[in-house]
Amino acid sequence: MGVRDRIPRMKARAFDLAEDRARQEWARAVVGRWNAGLASDELPLWSPSLRAALLAGMPFLEVLCPACVTIGAVDLRRVDRHPEAAVASLVFGLTCSRCGPSAPMPRLVGLHALPASRRA
Ligand SMILES: [Zn+2]
Numbered sequence: 001m002g003v004r005d006r007i008p009r010m011k012a013r014a015f016d017l018a019e020d021r022a023r024q025e026w027a028r029a030v031v032g033r034w035n036a037g038l039a040s041d042e043l044p045l046w047s048p049s050l051r052a053a054l055l056a057g058m059p060f061l062e063v064l065c066p067a068c069v070t071i072g073a074v075d076l077r078r079v080d081r082h083p084e085a086a087v088a089s090l091v092f093g094l095t096c097s098r099c100g101p102s103a104p105m106p107r108l109v110g111l112h113a114l115p116a117s118r119r120a
């Protein structure tokens with residue numbers, strides 16, 4: 001500690017911050033491409049990881065029940081899965097509670113920073 005290592009520490013911190021920012025922008029681009037794919041007619045053949053969604057600051061996965069047309073949101077920060085697990089892999093556990101045990105497979109709508117109820 002002292003004056004001698006202050007400037008190298010400041011440089012290292014600035015480098016770390018720039019690296020974090022670049023990683024976050026990359027994650028946002030990945031999530032943006034996935035969201036655009038879900039919105040199009042051709043569903044994407046891939047899915048971002050939970051870590052990418054959290055890094056992008058978009059922890060809310062919205063799903064649509066095709067039977068009752070209800071949209072729900074799952075906060076990925078509360079999901080206990082490996083961070084490298086694909087977001088789309090969660091769909092199997094997200095059946096609609098309104099439609100009961102015979103609910104159809106929900107459709108993924110996208111990842112968002114806030115749930116739809118708080119975005120409006
Ligand atoms: Zn339903």
